[in-house]
Amino acid sequence: MDWLLSFPHIDRRILTALKTSVDAWFRDVARALGSAADLVFHPLHVALGGFERFMLTVPWPLVIAFVALVAWLGSRSIKLVLGCVSIFVLIGLFDMWEDTMKTVSMIFVCSMLTIVLGIPLGIATARSERLQKAVLPLLDVMQTMPSFVYLIPVVMLLGIGRVPGLIAVVIYSLPPIIRLTNLGIRLVDREVIEAADAFGSTGRQKLFTVQLPLALPTIMAGVNQAIMMALGMVVIAAMIGVQGLGQPVLKAIANQYFTLGVFNGLAIVGIAIVFDRISQAYGERLQRHRGIGRG
Amino acid sequence: MVERTARSVGIRIEGLYKIFGPTPARFMPMVQAGMDKDELVRSHGHILGLRDIDMEIAPGTLQVIMGLSGSGKSTLIRHINRLVEPTSGKLTIGGIDVLALDGSELTEFRRTYTAMVFQKFGLLPHRTVLQNAAYGLEVQNVPARRRRETAMRWLERVGLDGFENKYPDELSGGMQQRVGLARALAVDAPVLLMDEAFSALDPLIRVEMQDVLLGIQEEVRKTIIFITHDLDEALRLGDRIAMLRDGEVVQQGTSEEIVLEPADDYVRRFVREVNRGRFVRVDAVMSSDGAALPPGSGVTVDGAITLEQAARIMAGSGAETADVLGADGAIVGSVSLRRIVSTMIANG
Ligand SMILES: Nc1ncnc2c1ncn2[C@@H]1O[C@H](COP(=O)(O)OP(=O)(O)O)[C@@H](O)[C@H]1O
Ligand SMILES: [Mg+2]
Numbered sequence: 001m002d003w004l005l006s007f008p009h010i011d012r013r014i015l016t017a018l019k020t021s022v023d024a025w026f027r028d029v030a031r032a033l034g035s036a037a038d039l040v041f042h043p044l045h046v047a048l049g050g051f052e053r054f055m056l057t058v059p060w061p062l063v064i065a066f067v068a069l070v071a072w073l074g075s076r077s078i079k080l081v082l083g084c085v086s087i088f089v090l091i092g093l094f095d096m097w098e099d100t101m102k103t104v105s106m107i108f109v110c111s112m113l114t115i116v117l118g119i120p121l122g123i124a125t126a127r128s129e130r131l132q133k134a135v136l137p138l139l140d141v142m143q144t145m146p147s148f149v150y151l152i153p154v155v156m157l158l159g160i161g162r163v164p165g166l167i168a169v170v171i172y173s174l175p176p177i178i179r180l181t182n183l184g185i186r187l188v189d190r191e192v193i194e195a196a197d198a199f200g201s202t203g204r205q206k207l208f209t210v211q212l213p214l215a216l217p218t219i220m221a222g223v224n225q226a227i228m229m230a231l232g233m234v235v236i237a238a239m240i241g242v243q244g245l246g247q248p249v250l251k252a253i254a255n256q257y258f259t260l261g262v263f264n265g266l267a268i269v270g271i272a273i274v275f276d277r278i279s280q281a282y283g284e285r286l287q288r289h290r291g292i293g294r295g
Numbered sequence: 296m297v298e299r300t301a302r303s304v305g306i307r308i309e310g311l312y313k314i315f316g317p318t319p320a321r322f323m324p325m326v327q328a329g330m331d332k333d334e335l336v337r338s339h340g341h342i343l344g345l346r347d348i349d350m351e352i353a354p355g356t357l358q359v360i361m362g363l364s365g366s367g368k369s370t371l372i373r374h375i376n377r378l379v380e381p382t383s384g385k386l387t388i389g390g391i392d393v394l395a396l397d398g399s400e401l402t403e404f405r406r407t408y409t410a411m412v413f414q415k416f417g418l419l420p421h422r423t424v425l426q427n428a429a430y431g432l433e434v435q436n437v438p439a440r441r442r443r444e445t446a447m448r449w450l451e452r453v454g455l456d457g458f459e460n461k462y463p464d465e466l467s468g469g470m471q472q473r474v475g476l477a478r479a480l481a482v483d484a485p486v487l488l489m490d491e492a493f494s495a496l497d498p499l500i501r502v503e504m505q506d507v508l509l510g511i512q513e514e515v516r517k518t519i520i521f522i523t524h525d526l527d528e529a530l531r532l533g534d535r536i537a538m539l540r541d542g543e544v545v546q547q548g549t550s551e552e553i554v555l556e557p558a559d560d561y562v563r564r565f566v567r568e569v570n571r572g573r574f575v576r577v578d579a580v581m582s583s584d585g586a587a588l589p590p591g592s593g594v595t596v597d598g599a600i601t602l603e604q605a606a607r608i609m610a611g612s613g614a615e616t617a618d619v620l621g622a623d624g625a626i627v628g629s630v631s632l633r634r635i636v637s638t639m640i641a642n643g
Pocket of ligand 2: 368369
């Protein structure tokens with residue numbers, strides 16, 4: 001009856017051999033490519049460092065004014081502007097300004113990179129059935145794979161620091177943008193597409209005059225989700241050396257500093273709320289005249 | 296004033312077949328041998344869109360295509376600008392072999408030869424009325440100023456001046472379709488394709504739009520393909536009508552031919568509902584053989600008026616019979632009220 005109680009598995013020695021040989025192979029690859037990879041990703045390193053320094057040198061009133069301006073442009077709502085400003089003021093009062101600026105700069109660069117990679121990939125996926133069949137299952141895996149697992153190969157390849165953190169975050173937050181760009185383009189009313197074709201639009205003209213503008217609210221929902229997922233990775237990214245609000249949280253876990261953890265956690269939530277409300281309000285304003293759900 | 300279209304082109308469709316499915320060419324021989332639509336779907340999972348369509352549309356005329364839903368009307372009209380590729384057949388427009396055009400030639404052909412109006416308007420919701428009307432010119436890279444002027448002129452022509460900065464969702468259905476019409480007319484293509492362009496509109500608005508179209512057609516004389524399933528609309532607009540059923544043309548001819556001599560029960564079903572009194576002319580039912588009727592009661596009616604108008608005149612003067620006048624004012628025949636009424640209420 002023994003075999004019923006424990007699942008008959010592949011011999012342990014074989015599994016160990018498998019794991020060690022794959023690990024050894026990957027380690028060799030990482031070693032061989034490590035310096036090349038460092039070189040390739042160097043521009044990211046510079047951008048991240050530069051932007052972070054910039055955020056830290058800008059006087060805080062300017063940052064708050066900028067947040068207020070973006071909130072106003074995105075939502076045209078005084079209430080939302082006041083809400084966003086007070087979140088940043090509270091963060092400052094509780095002495096988390098510096099870490100917050102680091103996190104905001106990291107999230108900003110990650111989001112830009114995600115958008116720049118994700119939208120073209122989404123467009124390509126929308127244009128080819130074959131590609132969609134290949135990409136969608138891959139996105140499912142990327143989204144359900146525990147985010148810690150991304151850290152392993154990235155750290156093996158690039159070590160610890162901002163860039164590997166950035167890459168792990170981007171991989172994690174890429175799927176929603178690709179998925180929603182693809183979906184948004186595919187949901188564009190068939191008759192409008194036919195109209196573009198019937199008047200002799202080229203594929204490019206159709207993409208820029210019809211498909212992207214009409215998919216924009218859906219794409220914005222993808223951007224919003226991507227930013228939220230990136231914020232969700234802040235603490236995990238801190239484990240491989242990314243600076244910002246994640247670091248104090250890690251310290252709080254290690255030393256059982258309850259309030260430190262809660263304050264920094266709330267600051268992350270605050271930033272998430274600011275990003276989320278502004279981008280959602282903007283997305284909603286985009287929906288005006290874009291006929292989502294109309295035949 | 297709106298400029299006139301210099302070119303006027305005819306359309307010739309020969310032996311056009313369309314089978315939808317992964318391997319349409321494989322089933323061409325069977326369809327040509329007479330396999331019907333149901334059997335093709337049932338045994339081979341392919342859909343017969345069109346079978347052996349032959350049609351000749353003279354330059355500057357309005358050809359109506361009618362048929363029940365699913366009979367292939369949209370498929371047929373989409374072949375004319377090749378939004379749908381045929382399985383087999385020939386298509387010539389203004390002497391151009393349309394099926395031989397490659398990608399960029401086809402784009403150019405669509406820009407210069409055809410324009411289209413859609414059932415649900417197909418407007419760009421994120422653009423203003425003016426930007427929509429100018430869309431066809433925009434993709435042709437016409438300079439912004441000129442396309443704005445042209446689009447504006449056509450918006451005025453369809454009665455939309457003052458609305459150019461609104462968005463489509465701020466307009467009623469009828470007004471949206473005026474934008475669709477202005478967009479199609481602005482590119483000044485000689486062929487105008489209208490797929491149930493007025494079907495989504497309320498009856499009163501629909502008649503209004505028919506008048507707009509007829510007025511414009513008077514000026515521009517385009518070759519128009521107009522799809523409808525409303526016979527009244529077909530009779531008001533069409534120079535000729537083709538009846539489609541399961542992808543086949545079952546009858547084509549002038550409106551009167553279709554109404555007075557329906558080829559089969561399918562056509563008869565369409566025709567039955569028509570108000571013939573409003574459409575059939577007196578001279579189509581009069582008897583030109585003077586002996587058949589008692590001498591005229593002194594009442595005369597013009598041969599070109601409709602049965603309904605004639606009936607009103609005769610009933611008003613209490614006449615049982617009337618003499619029918621030709622275009623030159625001479626008596627060309629006679630007609631009885633009984634004959635008029637029985638034609639008006641006959642069932643096909
Ligand atoms: N893209 C397509 N794929 C498969 N079948 C189609 C396609 N387009 C049209 N059909 C079929 O072809 C027939 C004619 O359709 P359609 O031309 O839209 O008819 P109508 O416009 O007269 O209502 C229908 O049976 C329809 O289901
Ligand atoms: Mg149709």
